[in-house]
Amino acid sequence: MQSEEGSVGGIEELGENIDVATFEQILEMDDDEDDREFSRSIVFGFFEQAETTFQEMETALYVKTTVMCHITSSPQCMYD
Numbered sequence: 400m401q402s403e404e405g406s407v408g409g410i411e412e413l414g415e416n417i418d419v420a421t422f423e424q425i426l427e428m429d430d431d432e433d434d435r436e437f438s439r440s441i442v443f444g445f446f447e448q449a450e451t452t453f454q455e456m457e458t459a460l461y462v463k464t465t466v467m468c469h470i471t472s473s474p475q476c477m478y479d
Contacts, residue, residue, distance in 0.1 A: 425438045468476030
């Protein structure tokens, strides 16, 4: 939803969590402002990619920690 000034309502409330100018540029690429099919697909794709990336990072950190604990046989290592 755009205000009379052309900015997207509600986005500013997210503060530093989103680059408002970039997000508005993405919204401008939509042919249909009511549907927003194009920008919706970009945003959802971004969040899906971010979720996958975080899962991969967690897995890599777990594997690294497990290997390091195995190699060092540290008593501080706890296995779940």
